[in-house]
Every structure is written in structure tokens, then in C-alpha cells.
Amino acid sequence: MVKTTERTAANLPLWVRGDTNAFFGFGVNVLVNVLTLTALCLGVVRLSSGDVFGTILPALGIALVAGNIYYTVLARRLARRENRTDVTALPYGPSVPHMFIVIFVIMLPIYLRTQDARQAWQAGVAWAFIIGVIVLIGAFVGPYIRRYAPRAALLGTLAGISITFISMNPAGQMWRMAWIALPVLALLLIGLLTDVRLPGNIPIGLAALLLGTAIGWIGGAMSVPDVSAAAGDIALGLPSLQLGLLFDGLAEMAPLLATAIPLGVYNFTEGMTNVESAATAGDNYNLRSVLLADGAGAVIGAALGSPFPPAVYVGHPGWKAAGGRSGYSMATGVVIAVLCFLGMFGLLATIFPTAAIVPILLYIGLLIGAQAFQATPRVHAAAVVAALIPNIAAWATGQMDNVLAAAGTSAAEVGNSALAGAGVVYDGLLVLGQGAILAGLVLGAVVVFIIDKRFTRAAIFAAVGSALAFIGLIHGERIEWNANGQVALGYLFVAVICGLFALAKIPPREPEPEERELDRQHGGRSSAAPASSPDPASSPAPASAPALASADPALPVQRTADPESSAPAGAEATTGGR
Structure with a gap:
């Protein structure tokens, strides 16, 4: 107790x-x-x-x-x-x-x-x-x-x-x-x-x-x-x-x-x-x-x-x-x-x-x-890196733009061919970094579901990415119809490929014990299985979600009994952010 x-x-x-x-x-x-x-x-x-x-x-x-x-x-x-x-x-x-x-x-x-x-x-x-x-x-x-x-x-x-x-x-x-x-x-x-x-x-x-x-x-x-x-x-x-x-x-x-x-x-x-x-x-x-x-x-x-x-x-x-x-x-x-x-x-x-x-x-x-x-989960590390990439591209192109502006010019004036000759793929990075946070979410989700062999979900997220790119919310310089048709087509092809694998009815990857423990700790699902709560806006954390260690020893941490945990009730995480 x-x-x-x-x-x-x-x-x-x-x-x-x-x-x-x-x-x-x-x-x-x-x-x-x-x-x-x-x-x-x-x-x-x-x-x-x-x-x-x-x-x-x-x-x-x-x-x-x-x-x-x-x-x-x-x-x-x-x-x-x-x-x-x-x-x-x-x-x-x-x-x-x-x-x-x-x-x-x-x-x-x-x-x-x-x-x-x-x-x-x-x-x-x-x-x-x-x-x-x-x-x-x-x-x-x-x-x-x-x-x-x-x-x-x-x-x-x-x-x-x-x-x-x-x-x-x-x-x-x-x-x-x-x-x-x-x-x-x-x-x-x-x-x-x-x-x-x-x-x-x-x-x-x-x-x-x-x-x-x-x-x-x-x-x-x-x-x-x-x-x-x-x-x-x-x-x-x-x-x-x-x-x-x-x-x-x-x-x-x-x-x-x-x-x-x-x-x-x-x-x-x-x-x-x-x-x-x-x-x-x-x-x-x-x-x-x-x-x-x-x-x-x-x-x-x-x-x-x-x-x-x-x-x-x-x-x-x-x-x-x-x-x-x-x-x-x-x-x-x-x-x-x-x-x-x-x-x-x-x-x-x-x-x-x-x-x-x-x-x-x-x-x-x-x-x-x-x-x-x-x-x-460690198996999803590649998906985390994939989600990072659009933000890195957005930051890099912003730095390039600032440098060129300080020199009194711009990427458009220098030209993509001249930049490519210097080893700078400006046009591709610019497209990749537009709507970076949403693009990273889509890309990371597709990679997660491919790793988990949940190809239907991967196809759905890829199709959403195609729609978002088509109207310019990701990978587009502005909101408009057919903002970036080539990127939208690329995502659509990914959706088709994943859809074909889904038709093969390949069994999904079984989660490892580490993943179940992470889901138990953090009150979520690493593979985004639908929650049972009818209202996702108001779903509380499960009672078993542990608290971070208090950095103030005078303030004890409230713990909840967890029959699945073998750790003593007073044990706390010591790393920041976990």
C-alpha cells in the first residue's frame, strides 16, 4: 500500500x-x-x-x-x-x-x-x-x-x-x-x-x-x-x-x-x-x-x-x-x-x-x-529522425535566405543552378521545409506505421500528406490549388504502395515489452492505436502514468500503486524530461 x-x-x-x-x-x-x-x-x-x-x-x-x-x-x-x-x-x-x-x-x-x-x-x-x-x-x-x-x-x-x-x-x-x-x-x-x-x-x-x-x-x-x-x-x-x-x-x-x-x-x-x-x-x-x-x-x-x-x-x-x-x-x-x-x-x-x-x-x-x-520505442528511432528533417530544412533555408539578403541579393537572383553548382540544393530544401512541423508529423507517422507493418494507416497518412501538399499546407510556398503537384503525387504513390502491401494482409509487428512499458508510463500508444475515449480532447492520463522526479526534496511526489511495476514505490526517474 x-x-x-x-x-x-x-x-x-x-x-x-x-x-x-x-x-x-x-x-x-x-x-x-x-x-x-x-x-x-x-x-x-x-x-x-x-x-x-x-x-x-x-x-x-x-x-x-x-x-x-x-x-x-x-x-x-x-x-x-x-x-x-x-x-x-x-x-x-x-x-x-x-x-x-x-x-x-x-x-x-x-x-x-x-x-x-x-x-x-x-x-x-x-x-x-x-x-x-x-x-x-x-x-x-x-x-x-x-x-x-x-x-x-x-x-x-x-x-x-x-x-x-x-x-x-x-x-x-x-x-x-x-x-x-x-x-x-x-x-x-x-x-x-x-x-x-x-x-x-x-x-x-x-x-x-x-x-x-x-x-x-x-x-x-x-x-x-x-x-x-x-x-x-x-x-x-x-x-x-x-x-x-x-x-x-x-x-x-x-x-x-x-x-x-x-x-x-x-x-x-x-x-x-x-x-x-x-x-x-x-x-x-x-x-x-x-x-x-x-x-x-x-x-x-x-x-x-x-x-x-x-x-x-x-x-x-x-x-x-x-x-x-x-x-x-x-x-x-x-x-x-x-x-x-x-x-x-x-x-x-x-x-x-x-x-x-x-x-x-x-x-x-x-x-x-x-x-x-x-x-x-527504440524501433521507432528512424521515425523520430524522419520527423526532424523538415524542420532542419526549414532552418537551413532560412539561414541561406538571411545570408543572401545580407549580401543584397536572394536565391531567386543567384539562381538554383548556381547554388547547385556550389553544392547547395536550395530548391529541394525550400520545398522540404515549407510547413515543416506538419510535414514532419506526416513523414514521421508514415515511417512509424511502415516499421509496424500497419500499411493501411501508413497509406492513410501518406494520402493526407498528398492532400496537404496539393493545397500548399506542406511543401508549398503559399495556399493555392495544386501548390506542389509533384510532391503531392509522390505522397500519393507512397499511399498506393502501402495500400498494396495492406491488401497482402501482412500481420502487424508485435510490440515489444519495452513499448508496452512506454505506453503504460506515458499514457499513450506508440503506434497510435485508437483510444477508447469518445472525446480525445478530454481524455485524462491513466492512473498508472508516473510523475517526474521532484527536483525539490521537500516536495514529495504523489505515487499511484501499480501492481505491474516491480520498482519500489519511492523509486523515481533521475533523468531530466523522462
Whole structure:
């Protein structure tokens, strides 16, 4: 019989020691992203500091504080429902891929054409609003995709985002100033991937930030005059409705749909994979509730003047492994909102070296990449890698485009033949990377079902891939009829081949004991067998799904008796993210 814990969900504390670790880690993560989008608004689109600090950041602050408080409430509700004390809130902040896309794909071309920063801003706001509406619609579709897509495909495409868009740019920034960043990374890895604690239980995230900041200032990487100049820009900015700005942007809505539709689909698919990642870590959230909140956050932010749609972040298992529960999310939302309202981000950029901040993003990339392999059967490893590939292609072509733009040219001007002569298959990588997260999900699912010899399901997913490519949701530059007929035909041929093998009635591969254990642990089906729940949006995790080890020894983990488990009730996983 399992003993009850000292703390129960009935008296769940708002803050535990692990929340401090998670707060400094996740808070720094969001801080970096808001600093980045602030610099993009001021330096790329040339918006005035009054518009950025007086309207955009306060609007973003409202969306973030509302969303993070909502996810705190959601976590506490889940903890009470399952009588657990180890539930971790979902992390929530401005969507990183969309942050760059809205600046460089939507706002910058309009600014360059019109030299009117306000017109570019209103287009960005309208685009973010459309994204939010699509995510709201996706809230009623996403649960069914999650129900039938195999775990290797969902986690593999998420790992692709983590390794590329979340980790690679920070890694480059780290090695540019490695003398600051590498000691910070080492401290984070020791504190978050092992059970080693600092003297006095100093939060590892805070210690790492202070160490990097001290090295940066002592080494001359920072400047006192820069701090003094930035301090003069501090001013109070409160959010207000910007409906005129929004409606002016929506009046020219048609050109925005070409990117808003596939990226809206990307947003709710990413939300879906992040919820799957959280479920794999032991916290099974209601997907529909999450997507509705994501969509509402984008709509509310746009109505207040923010062109940056927020989203649930990659990284829940990392903050869970760091000991975060429900308090870290709310604290992050409140602190970031206050900084947005006070216009403090210009000042913070001059105090903390970037190299001291970005290692936390590399840590998240490491953890999510590892989770994709740890939480799926070894036999499905090839499917995980297949799901990674479209995101790698999308990241690579983005880097190429940025390099060519910096040189004052483009891939179209250079020409595919010249690029191919240099060993760069730009045109193929561009096609492969369009709609990367959805493409990775489809490709990973097809590989899983081929490995499992479930050829009917492989044929169905390949046929879906063909339809998506035909209308441009994957492998197409825009939404249109026959967006990429060659790719659609290729997927269709895959569906035909798998269909022929299905007619041969080949027995499916029998799952190994390891796979049954993974399914039991993570509350899902590695081969996506249909669940028995009539409503995939509200299916709770099975009672046997184990919780992550608490990074806070003062907070015992609620365990459920499992007659199939031979491990002692107190045994816990020690690796982050599992």
C-alpha cells in the first residue's frame, strides 16, 4: 500500500523551492525573446520607441500575464483532479518562429515598399489576429490529430523545432562569446541534469545568470554609459484597445492569408505536440483548453496592438525536471508584464550579457531532443529522425535566405543552378521545409506505421500528406490549388504502395515489452492505436502514468500503486524530461 504524501493537492502550495529554479530559467527564456522582438521592432521595421514601449510591449504583457495565470490555474486544477503535488504548469510566451516571421515576412516587405512603419505594424497586427482565429478553430480539430498520430511523429517534429529554431541561434551566440556562455552552460547542466545542489540551495538559474553577468562585466563586455542611456528611456505604458489599427490591417487581409493559414495550422500543431510532450512527462492537459487559450491570447494581443502571437512553449519537461510546479508560470507572467508596462527591456539589455542568458535555450533543446528518443520505442528511432528533417530544412533555408539578403541579393537572383553548382540544393530544401512541423508529423507517422507493418494507416497518412501538399499546407510556398503537384503525387504513390502491401494482409509487428512499458508510463500508444475515449480532447492520463522526479526534496511526489511495476514505490526517474 502506498503511503500518502505530506502535501496533498487539497493544500497545494503556490510556490515550492523548485519554482525558483524554473522561474529563473523560464523567466530568462521569455526575457530573451522579448528583448529580441523589441530589437527587431526598433531596428528592422523602424517603429518608434513610443509605439514599441507604449503600445506593443504593454499589449504583449497583458497577453502573457493572462496566459500564464490561466496555465497556473489549469495546472492546479489538474493536480486536484489527480490528487498529485508534482504537476507542472505549461510554459507560455511569445512564439519564437512567429516572432521572426511576422517581422521579416509580413512587416519588413511592407515597410520597404511604403517606408511607412505604421502600415507595416497594422499588417502585422492583422496577421496575428488571423493566426489566433485559426488556432481557435484548431482547438476543435487538434485533439483528433493527437489521438491518431503516433508519439514518435509528434515528439520528433517537436524535437526538430527545439534543435533548430530554439537551440542553433543561441548556440552560435554562445560560441561567439564562449568565455561567458560556457561556464553558464556548465552550471546549468550540473544543476538541472544531476542531483548536485549549490551551497545554501541557491537556485541554479539565478546562480548561472549572476555568474555570466559577473564574467561579462569584469571582462569588459558591458558598458556603464549604455546602462545610463537606457535608464533614461524608462516610461510607464499601459495597454489600450487598438481596434482602428487592427481593422485597417484587416482591410488588406487577402495577401496575409497565404502565410497566416499555414502558420496558424503550424501554431495549433505545435501546441498539440507540446501538450503531448507534457503528457509524456506525466501531465496530461486538456488539449482543447490549451489551444483555446493560445488562440484567445493572440486575438487579445492583436486587439491591443501586438503583432506577436503567444503560444505554449517547448520545454515543459525541462521545467518539470528543474522542480517547477505551478508558481513559476504565474510569476514569469507577472514579472514580464510589469517589465513590459515599465518599458524596462531596453535597460535590461544593457545589464545582462546575451551570452549569459541564451544557454538556457540550448538546455531546453537538449532536453526535448532527448525526450523524443527516450519516450518512444527504440524501433521507432528512424521515425523520430524522419520527423526532424523538415524542420532542419526549414532552418537551413532560412539561414541561406538571411545570408543572401545580407549580401543584397536572394536565391531567386543567384539562381538554383548556381547554388547547385556550389553544392547547395536550395530548391529541394525550400520545398522540404515549407510547413515543416506538419510535414514532419506526416513523414514521421508514415515511417512509424511502415516499421509496424500497419500499411493501411501508413497509406492513410501518406494520402493526407498528398492532400496537404496539393493545397500548399506542406511543401508549398503559399495556399493555392495544386501548390506542389509533384510532391503531392509522390505522397500519393507512397499511399498506393502501402495500400498494396495492406491488401497482402501482412500481420502487424508485435510490440515489444519495452513499448508496452512506454505506453503504460506515458499514457499513450506508440503506434497510435485508437483510444477508447469518445472525446480525445478530454481524455485524462491513466492512473498508472508516473510523475517526474521532484527536483525539490521537500516536495514529495504523489505515487499511484501499480501492481505491474516491480520498482519500489519511492523509486523515481533521475533523468531530466523522462
